Amino acid sequence: xxxxxxxxxxxxxxxxxxxxxxxxxxxxxxxxxxxxxxxxxxxxxxxxxxxxxxxxxxxxxxxxxxxxxxxxxxxxxxxxxxxxxxxxxxxxxxxxxxxxxxxxxxxxxxxxxxxxxxxxxxxxxxxxxxxxxxxxxxxxxxxxxxxxxxxxxxxxxxxxxxxxxxxxxxxxxxxxxxxxxxxxxxxxxxxxxxxxxxxxxxxxxxxxxxxxxxxxxxxxxxxxxxxxxxxxxxxxxxxxxxxxxxxxxxxxxxxxxxxxxxxxxxxxxxxxxxxxx
Amino acid sequence: xxxxxxxxxxxxxxxxxxxxxxxxxxxxxxxxxxxxxxxxxxxxxxxxxxxxxxxxxxxxxxxxxxxxxxxxxxxxxxxxxxxxxxxxxxxxxxxxxxxxxxxxxxxxxxxxxxxxxxxxxxxxxxxxxxxxxxxxxxxxxxxxxxxxxxxxxxxxxxxxxxxxxxxxxxxxxxxxxxxxxxxxxxxxxxxxxxxxxxxxxxxxxxxxxxxxxxxxxxxxxxxxxxxxxxxxxxxxxxxxxxxxxxxxxxxxxxxxxxxxxxxxxxxxxxxxxxxxxxxxxxxxxxxxxxxxxxxxx
Amino acid sequence: xxxxxxxxxxxxxxxxxxxxxxxxxxxxxxxxxxxxxxxxxxxxxxxxxxxxxxxxxxxxxxxxxxxxxxxxxxxxxxxxxxxxxxxxxxxxxxxxxxxxxxxxxxxxxxxxxxxxxxxxxxxxxxxxxxxxxxxxxxxxxxxxxxxxxxxxxxxxxxxxxxxxxxxxxxxxxxxxxxxxxxxxxxxxxxxxxxxxxxxxxxxxxxxxxxxxxxxxxxxxxxxxxxxxxxxxxxxxxxxxxxxxxxxxxxxxxxxxxxxxxxxxxxxxxxxxxxxxxxxxxxxxxxxxxxxxxxxxxxxxxxxxxxxxxxxxxxxxxxxxxxxxxxxxxxxxxxxxxxxxxxxxxxxxxxxxxxxxxxxxxxxxxxxxxxxxxxxxxxxxxxxxxxxxxxxxxxx
Numbered sequence: 001x002x003x004x005x006x007x008x009x010x011x012x013x014x015x016x017x018x019x020x021x022x023x024x025x026x027x028x029x030x031x032x033x034x035x036x037x038x039x040x041x042x043x044x045x046x047x048x049x050x051x052x053x054x055x056x057x058x059x060x061x062x063x064x065x066x067x068x069x070x071x072x073x074x075x076x077x078x079x080x081x082x083x084x085x086x087x088x089x090x091x092x093x094x095x096x097x098x099x100x101x102x103x104x105x106x107x108x109x110x111x112x113x114x115x116x117x118x119x120x121x122x123x124x125x126x127x128x129x130x131x132x133x134x135x136x137x138x139x140x141x142x143x144x145x146x147x148x149x150x151x152x153x154x155x156x157x158x159x160x161x162x163x164x165x166x167x168x169x170x171x172x173x174x175x176x177x178x179x180x181x182x183x184x185x186x187x188x189x190x191x192x193x194x195x196x197x198x199x200x201x202x203x204x205x206x207x208x209x210x211x212x213x214x215x216x217x218x219x220x221x222x223x224x225x226x227x228x229x230x231x232x233x234x235x236x237x238x239x240x241x242x243x244x245x246x247x248x249x250x251x252x253x254x255x256x257x258x259x260x261x262x263x264x265x266x267x268x269x270x271x272x273x274x275x276x277x
Numbered sequence: 278x279x280x281x282x283x284x285x286x287x288x289x290x291x292x293x294x295x296x297x298x299x300x301x302x303x304x305x306x307x308x309x310x311x312x313x314x315x316x317x318x319x320x321x322x323x324x325x326x327x328x329x330x331x332x333x334x335x336x337x338x339x340x341x342x343x344x345x346x347x348x349x350x351x352x353x354x355x356x357x358x359x360x361x362x363x364x365x366x367x368x369x370x371x372x373x374x375x376x377x378x379x380x381x382x383x384x385x386x387x388x389x390x391x392x393x394x395x396x397x398x399x400x401x402x403x404x405x406x407x408x409x410x411x412x413x414x415x416x417x418x419x420x421x422x423x424x425x426x427x428x429x430x431x432x433x434x435x436x437x438x439x440x441x442x443x444x445x446x447x448x449x450x451x452x453x454x455x456x457x458x459x460x461x462x463x464x465x466x467x468x469x470x471x472x473x474x475x476x477x478x479x480x481x482x483x484x485x486x487x488x489x490x491x492x493x494x495x496x497x498x499x500x501x502x503x504x505x506x507x508x509x510x511x512x513x514x515x516x517x518x519x520x521x522x523x524x525x526x527x528x529x530x531x532x533x534x535x536x537x538x539x540x541x542x543x544x545x546x547x548x549x550x551x552x553x554x555x556x557x558x559x560x561x562x563x564x565x566x567x568x569x570x571x572x573x574x
Numbered sequence: 575x576x577x578x579x580x581x582x583x584x585x586x587x588x589x590x591x592x593x594x595x596x597x598x599x600x601x602x603x604x605x606x607x608x609x610x611x612x613x614x615x616x617x618x619x620x621x622x623x624x625x626x627x628x629x630x631x632x633x634x635x636x637x638x639x640x641x642x643x644x645x646x647x648x649x650x651x652x653x654x655x656x657x658x659x660x661x662x663x664x665x666x667x668x669x670x671x672x673x674x675x676x677x678x679x680x681x682x683x684x685x686x687x688x689x690x691x692x693x694x695x696x697x698x699x700x701x702x703x704x705x706x707x708x709x710x711x712x713x714x715x716x717x718x719x720x721x722x723x724x725x726x727x728x729x730x731x732x733x734x735x736x737x738x739x740x741x742x743x744x745x746x747x748x749x750x751x752x753x754x755x756x757x758x759x760x761x762x763x764x765x766x767x768x769x770x771x772x773x774x775x776x777x778x779x780x781x782x783x784x785x786x787x788x789x790x791x792x793x794x795x796x797x798x799x800x801x802x803x804x805x806x807x808x809x810x811x812x813x814x815x816x817x818x819x820x821x822x823x824x825x826x827x828x829x830x831x832x833x834x835x836x837x838x839x840x841x842x843x844x845x846x847x848x849x850x851x852x853x854x855x856x857x858x859x860x861x862x863x864x865x866x867x868x869x870x871x872x873x874x875x876x877x878x879x880x881x882x883x884x885x886x887x888x889x890x891x892x893x894x895x896x897x898x899x900x901x902x903x904x905x906x907x908x909x910x911x912x913x914x915x916x917x918x919x920x921x922x923x924x925x926x927x928x929x930x931x932x933x934x935x936x937x938x939x940x941x942x943x944x945x946x947x948x949x950x951x952x953x954x955x956x957x958x959x960x961x962x963x964x965x966x967x968x969x
Contacts, residue, residue: 009480013375014382020372021389024447027404028392030415034407047418086303094300102286103293109301116308118561120509122530123554124311126318126537126547130325131311150303174285180292209397211512212530216538227399231516234403242407249400260395264388267395271452272459274502470626471659475738476647476676485686486672490663 031253035059035246042242059243060251063233066244069251071222072229076255079144079214079225080204087151087203088196095158096184100170110159116152121213129216143217144225148207154199157273161195162188194269201263202270208256226252318547325541337548347549350520350527353438354508357528360442361449361507366499368446369453374488376454377461387458391451398448402516405444406431431518434525441513441526449506453499460495464488494567501564508556529553576637576650576745576778577602578623583632585618585802592618593802596632600746601794605772605779609789610799611825616782619799620748623780624653637745647676649746652739656751658731660723666734667706667719673742674702709740712774729760736771746778753788765791786826790814798822820946823866829901829915831940832867844941848908852885853936856950857943866940869901869917874924875931886932888914893921904932 029049034042038055041048063069097103098110124147132143165188173183189196211227218224221232233248260267319337323330341347376386393401408414409430417427430440468487477486511530514520520527520535533553537546578600585593593615600606608616621627623634625646634641641649652673660669675684683692710716713733723731732752739747752768753761769792772779783789789796790810797807798821806818810826817823823831836844838857844865845851857863888904891913902916902924916932924930943949 013378017372017375017379017382017386020368021386024389024393024451027401027408027447028396030408031401031404043413047415047422090300090303093296097293097296101289101293101296103290103297106293109297112304114565116304118557119308119312119554120557122509122511122533123315123550123557124308126543126550127311127314128307129538130314130543133325147307150300150307152304152308155300180288180296184296205395209399211399211515212534215515216534226397227512230397230399230403234516242413245403246407249397249403253396253400256395256397257392260391261388264384264391267391268387268455271394271455274456465657465659467655467657467659468661470621470624470646471653471655471661471738472672473626474624474646474651474653475673475742477672478645478647479681481681482676482684485684487661490661493663 031246031250034242035244035250037243039241039243055243056247059241059247062241062244063248063251067229067233067248068222069229069248072224072226072252073255075141075223075229076208076225078141080207082141083145083148083207084200084203086145086149087154088200090149091151091154091158092189092196093181093184095155096162096188098155098159099162100165100167100188101180113152113155113159117156119152121147121210125213125216132217138217139220139223141223144214144223147213148203151203153274154203157195157199158192161192165191195273197266198269198273201266202273205256205267205270315547315550318544319551320548321544323544323547325543330544333544337545338552340545341548341552346524346527347532349524350529350532351552353525353527354510354529357438357442357445357510358504358507360439361445361510362500362503364442364446365449365453365503365507366496369450369499370457370492370496372450373454373457373461374484377458387455390454393448394451398512399516401448402444402513405513406517409440432522434523437518437522437526441510441517444513444517445507445510449503453503456499456502457492457495460492461488464491497567498564501560501567505557505560505564508560529556577635578746578778578780579635579638580619580623581633581635583619583622583629583634585615585622585627585630591802593622593629596804598797598804598807600778600780603776603778605769605781605792605794607781607783607789607793607796608799609783609786609796609825610805612784614799615802616784616799617750620653620750620780620782623649623746624651624748625649626653647673650742650744651746651748652742652744653748653750654735654739654752656754658723658735658752658755660731660734660738662723665720665722666710666715666726666737667703669723669734670706670709670737670741671702673738674705675699677742678702705741706737709737712740713737728756729764732756732764740775744777746780747775749779749781751783752781753783754785761788768792787828790826798825800825816948817866817940818948820864820866820942823940823942823948827868829869829917832869832872832914834865834867834909834912836863836865837861838863846909847912848906850885850908852934853939853941855941857941862944863949864942864946866942867914867934868938868940869915871935871938872914872916873933873935874902874916874918874922875933885934886914888930888932890924890926890928890930892926893924895921904930 033049033051036054036056036059037051038053038058041051041053041055098106098113128147129138132138132146137143169187170183173187178186208225209227210225211231214225214228215231218228221229224232230249230252234245320332320334321330322333322337372386372390376383376390379386408416411417411427411429411432416430420426420428428436430436464487468491469483472483472486477483509530510528511534514526514528514531515534518526520531529549530553533546533549536542536549578598580596580598583593583596584591596619598606608619610616618627622629625641625644625648629642636649636651646653661672664672678698679689679692679695683689683695689695707716707719710719713736715730715733715737718726718730718734723734726734732755735752749768753764756764765788772792781788781792789798790813793810795808796810796813798805798813800821806813806822808816813822813826817826817831820833824833834846834852836846836852838855838859838861839845839851840859842855842857842859843851844853844855844857844863852865855863886906887908888906890902891905892903894901894903900918900921902918902921904914904916906912906914914932941949
């Protein structure tokens with residue numbers, strides 16, 4: 001009886017989960033399927049998943065030749081890594097100082113960081129755009145990175161992490177004659193790598209996928225990041241070639257999805273850390 | 278204080294200031310100064326490239342609240358939030374509770390539900406657009422095969438915003454699931470066992486006695502972050518509907534984008550941004566109130 | 575009140591067996607302690623009795639009725655967890671009332687909001703409140719009823735956990751290391767309080783601990799477990815006086831028993847590694863044995879008494895002064911690596927490094943055979959001539 005009830009509830013649970021999973025996967029599955037179909041099958045609009053005639057090579061080839069997808073991905077990587085490097089370089093010492101050093105104005109500063117956590121990029125966007133336009137810096141990698149170079153979230157997250165680092169070890173390192181900068185890079189940072197890794201994943205995902213800011217400062221398609229490139233490509237190819245469009249979507253989505261499949265832990269940790277605020 | 282102690286204090290003071298200065302410089306340049314400029318712009322009629330600019334006081338704000346486009350976009354944004362929040366939070370909680378109990382299949386479901394979070398929304402929006410295409414999309418093909426006829430998901434004014442909301446839920450559900458899973462893992466197993474000995478045997482009892490009350494702080498947090506994210510809707514509108522049809526999917530940020538960066542009405546766009554910021558700050562204030570309460574257990 | 579009968583209980587996780595062949599009858603009203611090192615399976619066993627985990631094989635009866643198919647709350651057992659497992663969001667009162675509301679109200683009478691509509695609930699709740707108060711009065715936690723667990727001290731939480739178990743008037747109280755989260759002083763106090771509670775309630779207690787002192791001081795009977803088996807079941811006095819094997823002998827008693835490896839020579843004489851004979855056993859010559867000497871059965875000999883040569887010549891290493899008594903740690907120079915602990919009233923003015931004579935009482939020695947099982951110790955006849963002669967040689 002008990003076993004039967006258990007089996008029943010198990011079927012129900014998996015039923016709900018699988019139905020939801022099907023909904024989550026639908027766009028991915030259909031994207032791949034369509035990217036392999038020839039135009040006539042796409043336009044016949046049947047519910048058939050697999051192509052009758054394999055047209056994948058043509059679709060992917062067309063997408064690659066018509067749109068510089070590799071270039072988009074490369075731009076995405078440059079922008080993401082540039083942002084991340086500066087974010088970490090700037091945030092780590094700042095977070096350490098806020099967590100472990102006593103200096104005037106520390107608490108006020110931390111409050112400021114907390115407040116700025118709330119400010120999305122859309123707020124400083126207008127003035128930054130005007131400034132970049134004045135400096136003739138539109139359509140540059142730098143322009144794409146500027147608003148994100150200081151990450152209040154990184155400072156906050158790392159500060160919380162450093163805070164829990166035992167003071168005794170820092171004192172011991174000072175007694176051993178280490179300077180503060182050495183303490184940070186050689187002692188504190190290595191122990192904080194779970195937080196750093198999680199933040200890195202978080203940052204890269206956010207900026208790889210961001211559309212709003214690149215859309216504003218980039219008009220040169222050679223500098224487009226994946227989302228902007230996708231948008232340009234979709235505009236240029238409107239309606240005509242869905243197979244190639246899906247192929248492009250698949251190729252631009254793939255890098256992060258692959259990274260996610262291999263580094264799932266850190267993606268999950270990155271999300272979870274937003275909740276520790 | 279002794280000599281060496283004083284010296285250590287001085288070193289800390291100097292190092293501290295040195296360590297924060299790059300961060301603070303960037304913060305000043307990329308956040309604080311722009312914020313001040315934004316507030317300044319919002320009371321002018323500045324347009325990009327204009328030679329002559331003058332202060333207009335609160336006129337931009339007054340204009341905003343009589344502007345039918347702005348009012349519609351604000352209403353649409355709030356409606357979107359109202360659909361997405363219960364959907365993405367409620368379903369996220371449901372899926373998390375179901376996934377949490379799984380042992381071997383947990384990783385499998387985690388990956389699938391989280392997939393939309395990592396995928397590039399713009400690319401996936403293009404896919405959704407195709408999925409929902411009235412003639413070519415499989416969704417309508419499916420509806421036709423059931424004899425239900427076609428639904429113009431994106432080109433019918435009454436349907437566009439709810440359709441975008443469903444896509445919003447699709448994108449946020451996995452994120453919320455992960456947050457809920459973290460909350461669930463933080464509940465000690467002992468409590469469930471104690472409850473079982475005390476007679477909480479049905480899933481409903483367990484949920485009401487232990488899970489729900491202990492998850493309340495997580496739930497509040499998820500509610501607020503989802504509200505903020507939903508309030509910032511932009512990508513799907515920009516790609517899929519561009520505010521149409523007939524303004525039925527105009528949202529706040531898209532409006533700001535058009536005014537500021539397409540029409541270059543900088544002063545007016547600044548005022549709209551200030552309104553946008555005000556909403557975000559209200560959500561954030563709620564959030565910090567909630568977080569105060571969290572320490573409670 | 576209830577009797578708990580376990581019949582050849584086994585439990586394995588995959589291929590690893592954590593419990594095997596556990597047979598145990600807990601008498602009605604008895605305080606029985608499961609004691610053993612961590613990982614010995616004692617917690618698993620108590621969780622199986624509670625119904626929180628299914629056994630792989632065997633049967634459980636409570637009061638004669640099989641409970642194998644009953645869920646935890648149907649078994650008339652209450653459990654006190656090591657972490658207390660108090661519901662952090664509920665007041666002390668609500669924590670204690672929960673088992674009763676679960677018992678007496680239907681699901682919809684417990685649902686949020688909907689429950690406000692129930693007239694029956696309004697009739698039932700005052701009774702529950704009264705019972706909770708009376709239990710709280712017994713435990714002297716009445717003033718705490720409106721607080722949350724986070725606002726309580728460790729000892730207070732412990733009492734609330736007990737109270738939550740008591741309100742249901744269960745036949746069996748199951749306690750899984752309930753004192754291990756308390757500081758040392760409070761633990762001693764709660765020990766006597768739990769014993770008194772047991773005497774007052776007259777219920778059956780099954781108590782799990784890794785602390786042999788708790789087992790010895792509180793229980794009617796103790797089941798010493800190791801590696802998923804019960805090594806010995808008996809009163810605390812029995813376990814101490816007649817340990818069934820080396821493991822029990824080592825675990826029970828503080829400071830631990832002194833163990834000396836020996837080989838058996840002709841006539842069953844046990845001889846230590848340095849060749850000194852120590853006592854006569856009934857073991858066959860050529861086998862090995864372990865001799866156990868409790869610290870209190872060892873005696874320091876007054877130095878320089880030539881008429882009574884000391885069996886052991888030892889060097890004093892360290893004196894542990896406990897106030898009322900002393901633990902003397904000595905080394906045996908003829909047996910490298912072997913030390914002895916002696917319990918004495920005082921150390922006199924001995925300083926570390928001094929050579930001392932140590933005498934033992936062969937009648938109080940425990941003998942264990944090569945596989946560690948207890949064997950009849952000394953042949954009761956007068957010490958053999960050889961033994962006396964050997965003693966002479968040692969001196």
